[in-house]
Amino acid sequence: MDITDIRFRLSGIVKETIVDGPGIRLSIYMQGCPHRCVGCHNPTTHDYGGGMESSVSEMAALMGEGGLLQGITLTGGDPFMQPKAAAALAKAAKGMGLDVMAYTGFTFGEIVAGIRLGKACVPAVGRAGGEAQAEAGNGRAGGEAQAVGWAGHHGLTPAEYEEAFLRVAALAKRASLDASVCATDAVPPTGVGRIGPSPIAEAPADALGGFLAPCQGLDGFAADTFRDWEALLLGTGILCDGPFMADLASPALPFAGSSNQRLIDVGRTIASGTVSIWAPDLSLG
Numbered sequence: 001m002d003i004t005d006i007r008f009r010l011s012g013i014v015k016e017t018i019v020d021g022p023g024i025r026l027s028i029y030m031q032g033c034p035h036r037c038v039g040c041h042n043p044t045t046h047d048y049g050g051g052m053e054s055s056v057s058e059m060a061a062l063m064g065e066g067g068l069l070q071g072i073t074l075t076g077g078d079p080f081m082q083p084k085a086a087a088a089l090a091k092a093a094k095g096m097g098l099d100v101m102a103y104t105g106f107t108f109g110e111i112v113a114g115i116r117l118g119k120a121c122v123p124a125v126g127r128a129g130g131e132a133q134a135e136a137g138n139g140r141a142g143g144e145a146q147a148v149g150w151a152g153h154h155g156l157t158p159a160e161y162e163e164a165f166l167r168v169a170a171l172a173k174r175a176s177l178d179a180s181v182c183a184t185d186a187v188p189p190t191g192v193g194r195i196g197p198s199p200i201a202e203a204p205a206d207a208l209g210g211f212l213a214p215c216q217g218l219d220g221f222a223a224d225t226f227r228d229w230e231a232l233l234l235g236t237g238i239l240c241d242g243p244f245m246a247d248l249a250s251p252a253l254p255f256a257g258s259s260n261q262r263l264i265d266v267g268r269t270i271a272s273g274t275v276s277i278w279a280p281d282l283s284l285g
Contacts, residue, residue, distance in 0.1 A: 003056055003088035003091060003092065005055065005056070005057070006055065006056045006084060006085050006088045007053055007054065007055045007056075007085070008030065008031075008053075008054060008055070008056075008082045008084075008085030008086075009030065009031035009032060009048070009049075009050070009051045009052070009053060009054075009082065010028070010029070010030060010031060010051050010052055010053070010054035011029040011030065011031045011042070011044065011045040011050070011051040011052075011076060011077055012029045012051075013026065013027060013028055013029065013059075013062065014026075014027040014029070015062070016067070016068075016069070017073075019255075020073040020075060020101070020103075020255065021071060021073045021101035021238060021255055022070065022071075022099075022101075022238075022255075022280065023068075023069075023070030023071060024067070024068045024069055024070055025069065025070060025071050025072060025073050025101070026059075026062055026063060026069060026071075026072045026073070027072070027073040027075055028059055028072060028073070028074055028075070028089060029042065029045055029075055029076050029077055030045070030074065030075070030076040030077040030078070030079045030081065030082050030085070030086060031045055031047070031048070031050055031051030031052075031076065031077050031082075032045070032046070032047070032048040032050075032051075032076065032077050032078065032081040032082060032162075033045055033046045033076055033077045033078045033081060033105065034078065034081060034105070034162075034165065034166055034169055035078060035105030035106075035243045035244075037105065037243045037244040037245070037246075038246055039244060039246035039249065040244055041244075041257065042075075042076065042077065045076045045077035046077070048081075048158045048159070048161065048162045049158040049159075056085060056088045056089055056092055059072075059089055059092070060089075060092045060096075063092065063093055063096055063098060064096060069098060070098065070099060071093065071098045071099035071100055071101060071237070072089065072090075072093045072098055072099075072100055072101075073100075073101045073102070073103070074086050074089060074090065074100065074101070074102040074103070074232075074236075075102070075103040076103070078103075078104050078105050078106070079102050079103070079104065079232065080102075080104045080106055080111065080229060080232065081165060083225060083228035083229050083231070083232045084224075084228045084231075086102070086228075086232050087228055087231035087232040087235055090102075090232060090235030090236060091231075091235055094235060099237045099238075100235055100236050100237050100238075101236070101237060101238040101239075101240070101255075102232065102236045102238075102239055102240070103240045104239065104240070104241055104242075105242065105243040105244070106169070106172070106173075106241065106242075107176065107241050107242050108239065108241045108262070108264055108269075108275065109176040110169075110172045110173050110176040111172070111229055111233055111241075112176070113172045113173075113175035113176035114168070114169070114171070114172030114175070114225075114226045114229050115226050115229055115230045115233070116175070117171060117172060117175055117222065117226055118222060118223050118225070118226025118227050118229070118230070119226075164218060164221050165225065167218055168218060168221060168222040168225055168226070171222065172226070233266060234266075234270075236266050237265070237266060237267065238255075238263055238264065238265065238266070238278050239263075239264045239266050240255060240256055240261050240262070240263055240264075241261060241262055241264060242258075242260050242261045242262065243260075244257045244258050244261070245258040245260050246258070248260050254280065262275070262277060263277060263278040264276065264277065264278065265277065265278040
């Protein structure tokens with residue numbers, strides 16, 4: 001499938017902004033957020049069924065308009081709610097020589113835990129016969145997998161998608177607190193802590209079993225979601241992680257809303273195995 005055919009729910013865009021990352025950027029506000037932080041600056045992005053339908057090709061056309069654009073910023077909402085489309089947007093941007101920044105209410109440790117959990121699941125797309133089996137425990141028949149589009153993702157409606165996503169995201173959150181799955185600092189904003197030889201390495205199978213047990217009927221959905229998390233993480237240069245916390249908010253913070261949020265240099269973090277904080281004088285790893 002051509003990645004430009006992937007469709008997603010969009011809240012809106014801001015062209016040539018300088019507040020959502022370094023340099024002049026195209027900010028893409030994706031629709032849907034599971035965190036719904038108190039004091040969120042963009043509450044209209046929370047509703048999974050809100051916004052409008054768009055496509056990677058439409059956003060790529062905006063990226064290609066040229067000018068002084070340095071990169072794109074994926075925000076929302078939470079781009080990790082629509083990771084297939086967000087990863088495709090990142091790939092399209094990098095193909096044009098643009099850098100990528102992403103905002104998420106998940107912590108880096110939660111994303112790493114999800115990726116490791118996903119490696120122990122059986123993906124729905126690409127199963128025997130190239131067909132998806134029943135998904136999300138709702139008894140849907142197999143048939144050809146629909147991997148794109150909001151309502152078409154695993155054949156789920158927005159409400160069903162929300163329910164399934166919240167369940168698998170909860171697994172990642174719980175697993176991130178278990179050192180056998182994800183040996184990372186659990187409490188930001190320390191910005192330090194080992195994450196193992198590689199944050200996307202597979203965790204021991206015996207460490208994953210207890211977390212995967214609640215999946216029951218969601219293993220394919222979880223595998224596909226977390227696989228797309230990995231693609232999005234690897235396509236991101238700077239990741240601003242963690243939920244917005246109103247009591248830690250400060251207008252003095254560069255590109256972050258509250259002091260618990262970290263600007264993580266993803267490339268250097270993966271290369272070193274230690275959380276690396278991005279600084280304005282550093283190029284993206």
